[in-house]
Amino acid sequence: MIKTHGYAAQSATSAPAPFDYEHREPGPKDVHISIDFCGICHSDIHQARNEWGNAIYPMVPGHEIVGTVKQTGAQVTKFKVGDRAAIGCMVDSCRVCASCKAGEEQYCENNALVLTYNSRDKEGNITFGGYGENIVADEDFVLKVPSNLDPAAVAPLLCAGITTYSPLKHWKAGPGKKIGVIGLGGLGHMALKFSHAFGATTVQFTTSPSKVEDAKKLGADEVSLTKEPNWHAPHVGSFDFILDCVSAEHDVTPYLALLKRDGTLCTVGIPSTPIAIHAFSVAAGRKNFTGSAIGGIKETQEMLDFCGKHNIVSDIEMTSFDKLEEAWDRVVKADVKYRFVLDLKTLKSK
């Protein structure tokens, strides 16, 4: 077994604290990764605090993982010791359903998706994520990291990156398309970078005048301040696709009105309260309201390769395990530009 030191939440009300645990001994197809960096995702906090009602404790959060291959099983072909490697939100799936076969493992139809943490593997063992020294996973769920990118800034690509890249690709963001991004945080700033890199005309919607300049730097052709009167008037009926990156409760009706006929509004912010849709808002113009969850492994690799080619990473603020609680509090307040990344050295030295 791979003895590992990390940080775990032991209950919904206790802050993550040092914890020793084990990963399985690598099997023939497994890769043992020594973790270098792990992004902090808002879902780490939701799950550790059991805000989604599905918590398994002890919980070692973290699904934006970049590290170095330390050991490989006999049948591993994609990696060798010393390679940079990454793991995102999932580490296994049924592999035989239509979605898995289509490379959309995140939509596994046999309820066999194994998440990187707060989940159980096929043997029933709790999975432990990136807030620890090591991780062991089947190479089919391990990603290659372009060597030209800063590995710390790559970490958030594994969740915030693919979560925005996948729907933008699926709904064909590109030249000639007008794309909206609602909310400028961890997800939104990646959506801006991708939509811009795909060549789409990109409009950022934000409530914060202070974010206008940042949005433009990140790739927005235009910024719409949604607290201004008549903010939506110039955009009615003009968008092909709008990616809604806001997790707080908000009214989507005005955004549906901004879509062209047959346009799509997609939530990746995934608010926890139901979203109210007026039937007329979708029937008038045959508009679609949808959502999207991360992306498949093949598409995640495609996204990382795209990032390597276009020099795209996340804008990050490095943090350490001794400041984890403060970082979490700031994530909840959306006080970070735009993603915290834990440096695992700050754990190993403790």
Added chain:
Amino acid sequence: MIKTHGYAAQSATSAPAPFDYEHREPGPKDVHISIDFCGICHSDIHQARNEWGNAIYPMVPGHEIVGTVKQTGAQVTKFKVGDRAAIGCMVDSCRVCASCKAGEEQYCENNALVLTYNSRDKEGNITFGGYGENIVADEDFVLKVPSNLDPAAVAPLLCAGITTYSPLKHWKAGPGKKIGVIGLGGLGHMALKFSHAFGATTVQFTTSPSKVEDAKKLGADEVSLTKEPNWHAPHVGSFDFILDCVSAEHDVTPYLALLKRDGTLCTVGIPSTPIAIHAFSVAAGRKNFTGSAIGGIKETQEMLDFCGKHNIVSDIEMTSFDKLEEAWDRVVKADVKYRFVLDLKTLKSK
């Protein structure tokens, strides 16, 4: 001017009563139709009672119109006197926006859609619908009626027919596809007929055990009784497309779970209260929630021609103007199989 006798609502609280009014003298492209039959649509009642808040009085309802051409303008090419002709929900649009040019006039982007009644034409005159002897409209918005079909039973095709035909075609109902229909009323019974005729495996969802046999006769391969325990279990993740024909408030969450990855739930029932969508319900499987409104003129003609070829009409109950209030009350109670049609002879003889 074309003097016309019909029935009009004079306020939200007064029942439709005899009313004399005028249609414009036919212009060069106009067709003057002597109305033979008019279907009763639930939206006639909603609008006459101002339940949608957009009523213009006096209101002569009716947008499921079949009649006989009485007079044609000098430039009319599609019709000659004595031809059977039909009019649906709209009689004009801007004709220059992207939607109009695409033959999707119902989604006219210049707010220039002229509805058959409870609307104003380009001159600002109130439009009067099918609850009267005559109608005058530009031939571009007049449909040809296949000669082999019962003209009374054709009338509801102009709204209930195209409203279900259009989304089933748009989302590609056909062989190899599994299609659901929620609700068996005026819309639902047409959806069943079309989905079956398109060759799709078709499942009717209904709360009423009494409707099972009817649904099967109308084209359902299977009927799911949604008040039974675990009714949804056999169908989870199996539908390509579900057409929701229910206008009463209801929970769509269970139906979203019945869709395949990338499947679509489309409302044509258009409930008046907002529909609550849980973000996870759409994000898990990238499912779409949408709506659809009638269909364009070109598609309406295609639908009528399809009905002629496949011998499809609406199941109707004939009624008369002296029983109009009773018919409306029964529509509100969903007590009709499946559409009332007014015989205009019962007006002319008064």
